[in-house]
Amino acid sequence: MAGKKPSFQLNTETFVIMSVMCIVLVWTVNRILSAHDPKADVEDTPRVEQAANGDQVKEVEQANVPLATGKEPIDKIFIQSGCTVCHTIPGIRAAKGREGPKLELGTNALKRLADPNYHGKAQTDWEYVQESILNPGAYVVDGYSDHVMPRWYGQKLSAGALDKIITYLLKIEEVP
Numbered sequence: 037m038a039g040k041k042p043s044f045q046l047n048t049e050t051f052v053i054m055s056v057m058c059i060v061l062v063w064t065v066n067r068i069l070s071a072h073d074p075k076a077d078v079e080d081t082p083r084v085e086q087a088a089n090g091d092q093v094k095e096v097e098q099a100n101v102p103l104a105t106g107k108e109p110i111d112k113i114f115i116q117s118g119c120t121v122c123h124t125i126p127g128i129r130a131a132k133g134r135e136g137p138k139l140e141l142g143t144n145a146l147k148r149l150a151d152p153n154y155h156g157k158a159q160t161d162w163e164y165v166q167e168s169i170l171n172p173g174a175y176v177v178d179g180y181s182d183h184v185m186p187r188w189y190g191q192k193l194s195a196g197a198l199d200k201i202i203t204y205l206l207k208i209e210e211v212p
């Protein structure tokens with residue numbers, strides 16, 4: 037009898053050690069596989085939290101977006117308003133979004149107006165950019181979806197902030 041107990045304890049110990057090793061092994065394999073999973077780093081929704089920037093909105097929802105007065109620096113306006121989540125904006129480091137077109141309005145605003153499919157109200161490049169922000173459904177850029185860009189920016193951008201945005205965007209020309 038005296039000999040049996042220690043050998044039973046040894047088996048229990050072995051069993052526990054093996055179980056722990058199995059768990060560690062499964063976890064490690066899982067980590068390695070997910071590190072190589074290309075889907076893991078695809079940004080497939082505009083609701084992805086962006087880089088380590090305190091001002092970056094988590095979700096582009098009306099309640100999370102503060103009112104821009106226009107006194108903020110331009111990059112802050114783009115970031116706090118969530119534009120950077122969906123758009124790549126040359127000169128704005130945080131703006132790498134792909135949900136919407138790259139913003140190169142210095143080149144594209146007049147092209148949009150010249151498009152026979154343009155049925156909005158804008159007459160000038162300035163008005164086109166303003167309209168795209170306040171009423172995104174007026175013209176939907178080819179290849180992109182309507183109803184993705186929020187429709188409430190009129191309530192979140194003061195006239196000053198809007199002017200600053202339009203001035204900035206019209207200076208960006210497409211780099212061939």
Ligand code: HEC
Nearest residue numbers: 082096117118119122135136168172175176177180184185
């Ligand atoms: C949730 C995603 C999303 C957010 C946030 C967003 N946009 Fe957009 N935006 C889009 C999409 C998609 C389009 C293309 C479809 C369309 O034309 O409405 C677009 C189109 C535009 C256009 C027209 C571009 C062109 O080449 O004609 C402008 C200008 C623009 N957005 C500016 C902004 C600005 C400025 C902000 C922030 C104040 C912003 N967007 C926030 C998704 C977004």
